[in-house]
Each structure stands twice: as structure tokens, then as C-alpha cells.
Amino acid sequence: MHEVSLARALWRQVEAEMSRHAGRRLLAMDVAIGAFSGIEAESLEFALRLLARESDCPDAEVRIRTEPLTMVCTACGREFAPEGFQLACPACGSAETDPIAGTDLRLESLDVETDNAETHSPR
Numbered sequence: 001m002h003e004v005s006l007a008r009a010l011w012r013q014v015e016a017e018m019s020r021h022a023g024r025r026l027l028a029m030d031v032a033i034g035a036f037s038g039i040e041a042e043s044l045e046f047a048l049r050l051l052a053r054e055s056d057c058p059d060a061e062v063r064i065r066t067e068p069l070t071m072v073c074t075a076c077g078r079e080f081a082p083e084g085f086q087l088a089c090p091a092c093g094s095a096e097t098d099p100i101a102g103t104d105l106r107l108e109s110l111d112v113e114t115d116n117a118e119t120h121s122p123r
């Protein structure tokens, strides 16, 4: 299962971030899965929940959202969300477009227990 190794890699990011918050508990993690990443959200969520259960923070919530595909036109710079399988630029018609979001997996943020429940970004 591809998602298990992805979940492990993601969890290592969580642990690295949590090591900067010694003694605090992880309350929740937000993960974005690109709509075109080929990653199965349910499998990933399941794997992350298993990893959380084995950790110091077994109650940590796993929140997953799907990130829509976003393209950028290399000719005119227009960013757009392609409709259907139309990947050409809607502004200038160029076929030279590249995905800038929606094709990968990202740890977006962690909710870490604090006095005033602030959110930390891993980046």
C-alpha cells in the first residue's frame, strides 16, 4: 500500500515539528491531498490514524481535505482551475501549462496544545 509509506513520511514531518513543542500534545493535523495526486484519501487517513494511535497523542485528529488541481500558463502567467480535461490556458489558449497545486500531498498545519490553542504551520 503506497499510502502507508506516504503516511509514514508525513508522520515523520509531524514528529519533527512536535519535537519543537516538547511536552505539548498534538490535537489535530491538517493534510491536503491533491485531486490529481492519485492518493486515496481514505487509505491515507486510515494509515495516519494508526500511526497516531501508536504515538504519544493517540487522540490526535486527522483532517484531510482535497486540494483542487490548479494550473499556470507558462505563456501568459494565468492561473486557472481546469474544467474537465481541458488543460489549455483559458486566457490565451496556450497548451503550455503546468500544474502548481493539486498533484501532491502536503502537511498543512498542526494543532498543538497550548495555553491559547494557537496553530503552528510546519513551513
Ligand SMILES: [Zn+2]
Binding pocket: 073, 074, 075, 076, 077, 078, 089, 090, 091, 092, 093, 094
Ligand atoms: Zn495563457
